[in-house]
Amino acid sequence: KAGVTQTPRYLIKTRGQQVTLSCSPISGHRSVSWYQQTPGQGLQFLFEYFSETQRNKGNFPGRFSGRQFSNSRSEMNVSTLELGDSALYLCASSLGQPSYNEQFFGPGTRLTVL
Amino acid sequence: SQQGEEDPQALSIQEGENATMNCSYKTSINNLQWYRQNSGRGLVHLILIRSNEREKHSGRLRVTLDTSKKSSSLLITASRAADTASYFCATVVGGGADGLTFGKGTHLIIQP
Numbered sequence: 001k002a003g004v005t006q007t008p009r010y011l012i013k014t015r016g017q018q019v020t021l022s023c024s025p026i027s028g029h030r031s032v033s034w035y036q037q038t039p040g041q042g043l044q045f046l047f048e049y050f051s052e053t054q055r056n057k058g059n060f061p062g063r064f065s066g067r068q069f070s071n072s073r074s075e076m077n078v079s080t081l082e083l084g085d086s087a088l089y090l091c092a093s094s095l096g097q098p099s100y101n102e103q104f105f106g107p108g109t110r111l112t113v114l
Numbered sequence: 115s116q117q118g119e120e121d122p123q124a125l126s127i128q129e130g131e132n133a134t135m136n137c138s139y140k141t142s143i144n145n146l147q148w149y150r151q152n153s154g155r156g157l158v159h160l161i162l163i164r165s166n167e168r169e170k171h172s173g174r175l176r177v178t179l180d181t182s183k184k185s186s187s188l189l190i191t192a193s194r195a196a197d198t199a200s201y202f203c204a205t206v207v208g209g210g211a212d213g214l215t216f217g218k219g220t221h222l223i224i225q226p
Contacts (some may be wrong), residue, residue, distance in 0.1 A: 105159075
């Protein structure tokens with residue numbers, strides 16, 4: 001079975017732009033979660049989706065949004081980019097409810113905001 | 115704020131030795147999970163231990179959980195160079211509305 005894939009792997013943007021990151025979960029997994037990892041704040045929870053519905057959301061501003069499609073693929077969008085948005089964005093999928101089951105992480109998308 | 119805090123922040127040992135990392139957390143949990151990350155890449159799930167469990171094993175890994183002390187430990191026996199990575203504990207509180215709450219991690223270096 002193919003693992004979780006994330007595209008693109010690397011991205012460079014400038015302040016004020018917007019960006020869309022994509023995540024394809026493991027086949028059969030209906031739950032997708034997103035995390036941001038920075039040296040200063042560590043790993044922080046962004047959102048969780050299940051069957052196209054956002055079930056939980058972390059403490060991030062409204063500039064961060066996401067969605068999940070009927071095939072379980074997910075995208076996250078960051079609008080009006082700030083320098084502090086530079087981070088590794090990780091997507092994870094799980095077979096069942098993510099908090100109670102093993103989560104499988106993708107390799108991440110490294111976003112650099114200049 | 116971080117729910118889990120790993121200790122030590124960094125650990126360097128010789129290949130073949132055992133490595134022990136600790137995790138302390140603040141509030142009651144549903145379960146605690148350990149993950150490994152190599153060089154800023156994706157995380158790999160190691161073990162999930164539920165709040166009503168005290169110990170779990172997986173290959174060379176042993177995890178303990180002491181809910182009275184709000185702490186967990188990860189033991190890697192007979193370490194190998196390939197074990198060099200950052201190790202994170204992650205907790206789930208209540209129904210998981212906050213997702214996984216990660217600590218800052220322990221950076222483990224295995225010297226050949």
